[in-house]
Amino acid sequence: MGNSSSLMLRDDEIDEIVRETEFNRNQIVRLYSRFLSLDKKGQGFLSRDDFLNVPELAVNPLGDRIIDAFFTLAGENEQQLNFRQFVRILAHFQPINRSKKNALNGRNEKLKFAFQMYDLNKNGYITREEFKVILNSMVGANITAEQEKMSIRFLN
Known part of the structure; x- marks a missing residue:
């Protein structure tokens, strides 16, 4: 999944991402399709430049901060995001599910993400x-x- 040779997600990968992120299977497939469309060079990862080509981020006054927060959460000095990192970070934007304790979708993780933007x-x-x-x-x-x-x- 992390390189350009992996064009499809395997069922076990989807199941694991469902458990981690609380996205459903259909959402993950749609996010994967979006990831592939953003990965114009077919490298299997996204760079900061790929995000800057997203019109909604390019015109957003906080677009640079949002992009920077993506890469900060991905890891120290990270310059590339694979699909797994991409979808884990997007999980922060889901409403909090109070019936489950999901670290990615919890209040503390959402606050940490917002703090890193500032x-x-x-x-x-x-x-x-x-x-x-x-x-x-x-x-x-x-x-x-x-x-x-x-x-x-x-x-x-």
């Missing part, structure tokens, strides 16, 4: 400067001095 320098803290960068990327230069002052007060 911790720009990856030091484990969100500084005022990082907060201002994110705030400006979300609302642009339209932020008033009063709004900036309120946001800084929020951080104190």
